[in-house]
Amino acid sequence: xxxxxxxxxxxxxxxxxxxxxxxxxxxxxxxxxxxxxxxxxxxxxxxxxxxxxxxxxxxxxxxxxxxxxxxxxxxxxxxxxxxxxxxxxxxxxxxxxxxxxxxxxxxxxxxxxxxxxxxxxxxxxxxxxxxxxxxxxxxxxxxxxxxxxxxxxxxxxxxxxxxxxxxxxxxxxxxxxxxxxxxxxxxxxxxxxxxxxxxxxxxxxxxxxxxxxxxxxxxxxxxxxx
Numbered sequence: 001x002x003x004x005x006x007x008x009x010x011x012x013x014x015x016x017x018x019x020x021x022x023x024x025x026x027x028x029x030x031x032x033x034x035x036x037x038x039x040x041x042x043x044x045x046x047x048x049x050x051x052x053x054x055x056x057x058x059x060x061x062x063x064x065x066x067x068x069x070x071x072x073x074x075x076x077x078x079x080x081x082x083x084x085x086x087x088x089x090x091x092x093x094x095x096x097x098x099x100x101x102x103x104x105x106x107x108x109x110x111x112x113x114x115x116x117x118x119x120x121x122x123x124x125x126x127x128x129x130x131x132x133x134x135x136x137x138x139x140x141x142x143x144x145x146x147x148x149x150x151x152x153x154x155x156x157x158x159x160x161x162x163x164x165x166x167x168x169x170x171x172x173x174x175x176x177x178x179x180x181x182x183x184x185x186x187x188x189x190x191x192x193x194x195x196x197x198x199x200x201x202x203x204x205x206x207x208x209x210x211x212x213x214x215x216x217x218x219x220x221x222x223x224x225x226x
Contacts, residue, residue: 019069020110026077031084038090041069041106052100054093066093067134070110079115088136089126095134095164097214098188103164105134111169112140116151120158127162127186132214136160136187139169143195147172151198155179163187164214166223174201182206188213194225 021040024030044054044066053065071088074081088108095105108125111118125136137160141147149155150173160167160182167184168191170177175198183206184190190208193201208221 020073021071023073023075024078024081025075027081028078029080030078031082032072032086033082033084035086037071037086037088037108039092040071041091041093042066043092046096048100051102052096053104054096065096065104067104068107068110068138068140069093069105070107070138072108073110073112074114074118075112077115078118080117081114082119082121083109083123084119084121086123087126088123090128090131091133092131094130095132097132097164098217098219099213099215103134105132105164107133107135107138109137110140111137111148111150111172113144113146114150116149116153116175118149118153120153120155122157123159125158125160125167129162129214133160133163133165133187135166135169136163137168138166139171142169142171143197145173145197147195147197149174149177151175151177153177156181158182159185160187161185163189165189166192168192170201170203171195173198175199176201178202180205183209184211185209187211188217188219189223190221192223192225194223196224 091106139148
């Protein structure tokens, strides 16, 4: 997407073998509404000599493995992006468990140093035993001032389930980022707010249920990084 002020409305989007369905940079006022995202991303094989992560045949064995395969990546310079009433499910790959090492694998939405004013509301991020998320919503730049949601964002009314790491990473700048009225289930961690580099962030009125990883690993319901 290279345009401003555009809507992607009521679409069923599936079948891409690339890392992303939509990868955005320097976009303003883009809205995804009533979309169904499935069957994106890469499929590899687990290498238990490489921390249990999944690798493509041509990948350097010293690499991190398959990671950051997101349906939507909201990247640098993106402002005012809204994702609402969408269904994210069945990525082609899966994330490894913390039983082996830090999970790597698919996400529904990736926040990659966006400019701000991102809204993620009323969506379902539904993983499964066969297609577990790394994080349902992941951030890049956990300890950067402009990392993750960066500034002025809202996350509410979402359902996120079956994540081998966090349901959502709010990590990064977190200047006036609000997280409320969400349901988080079946994940090692519900909400991560570690590295609140600017603040303040707000996490309230959420429901957390059955918080554990794929093999019953215990984590934190709310991760503040010490």
